Amino acid sequence: MKALVLHGVGDGRLERIARPVAGPGQVRVRVAFCGVCGSDIPRAFVKGTYRFPTVCGHEFAGTVESVGPGVSGFSPGDRVTVFPLVWCGRCAACERAQFAQCADYDYYGSRRDGAFAELVVVPARNLLRVPEGVSLEAASLTEPAAVALHGLKRAGGQLVGQTVAVFGAGPVGLLVAQWARIMGAARVVLFDPIPRKREVAGQLGFPLAFDPTGEDPVHRVFDLTDAQGADVCVEAAGVPATMTQALAAARAGGRVVVLGNPSADVTLPAGLISQTMRRELTIAGSWNSTFSPAGNNDDWHTVLAAAAAGQLQLDPLVTHRVPLDQAWEALLMMRDGSEFFLKVLVQP
Ligand SMILES: [Zn+2]
Ligand SMILES: [Zn+2]
Structure with a gap:
């Protein structure tokens, strides 16, 4: 073969x-x-x-x-x-x-x-x-969609009515955005420097897709949330800038998911670490996805069911x-x- x-x-x-x-x-x-x-x-x-x-x-x-x-x-x-x-x-x-x-x-x-x-x-x-x-x-x-779902589940808690900010609109970031909508998020904000990725986000029904090089994504998130910050921030690019932005854009008591494969070391400014403490952020790592041969509510079977139901594009x-x-x-x-x-x- x-x-x-x-x-x-x-x-x-x-x-x-x-x-x-x-x-x-x-x-x-x-x-x-x-x-x-x-x-x-x-x-x-x-x-x-x-x-x-x-x-x-x-x-x-x-x-x-x-x-x-x-x-x-x-x-x-x-x-x-x-x-x-x-x-x-x-x-x-x-x-x-x-x-x-x-x-x-x-x-x-x-x-x-x-x-x-x-x-x-x-x-x-x-x-x-x-x-x-x-x-x-x-x-x-199914695999990237399961990885995206798992990342959002790692944020913990429910997403109904919440604001989810996704840093990086590659396939996994765009899938995270879709899962956030399926799980009831009121607002999904995406950031990616590549215009065509933001266009695809728009086609998928996410008009809040912005260029993080043309503006400050943290300001944008605070503008959109009455200066509160996002309930959940998902780092889905694996670059230093998105890691710091995801931490800085989270609201008090917010959750930050580390999902993108890291491409470089990240230096966290002391001010940002202090803010992470004051805001009592929860930082969750996410790895791969859950699978159950019997299909017990695992990420993989959930993806296929959502695709069959037309919820996941x-x-x-x-x-x-x-x-x-x-x-x-x-x-x-x-x-x-x-x-x-x-x-x-x-x-x-
Ligand atoms: Zn993969
Ligand atoms: Zn084993």
Whole structure:
């Protein structure tokens, strides 16, 4: 089968590799779409993966192609998406079903071969059925949508009637905004320096999208909230400026969610730390998302239900669909920012 194989930092090659075989309890999935995650860019060009060669790609959906021994409940042709973390099932976190905190996990596309390939073999317990009315293209965005949902849940408390400020309007920021609306927020304010991202925010029904380089986002939030500040601030860009803005724009007793993958150290001015103390802000880190094979109100099943209900709009986030033989060029484009992009999908 064809796969984009990463042989080293900056060395991706389209190759033919052996088709993986579904063992006991496993299913072979024919990949329809695999999203390129923001984290795939440093993985391919800066930090590398855990071992080389690796096939990257962890945000994917497709159809069941064959099932291994002992698998029940799935059969060829079923439309599925995949929770990409393979948990150990033995550690304390796994016992609490907090798989994202597993002490000994495996991961598609970084620790084991992922879905920039025609076929992937996955444990049947990691599969989710894609509901009717949700395209496989949309289903391949389940992971970023689950990450966004998890971030907002980490803010704690309810959001009805509240103001949520989102710093960074990439795919995850735009998904956070949508979840905030679904969860009843009265006002969602977004900041991003890229005009096309603010346009997409507007198309998704978020007119309060501003350029943080053309004005002070903290002033804007206070202007919009009778000088109170936002109830919830979500840092969704991973750059120092958004981290300090998210802290500075929160109201007394407000919550700040740290969600963007950090790209640099952040220096917090003493005045801002003091303000964080005086305002008694709650700062919540957010990591990955919750998944339950039984579908017990976890982030992944919630995403698919909201997409099926038409509450969550995933398709407008897709800006590029590229075949496998152009996937490396697409990664280079994202690294260089040579085109406007939100979610880039590889279509093996
Ligand atoms: Zn991702
Ligand atoms: Zn574990």
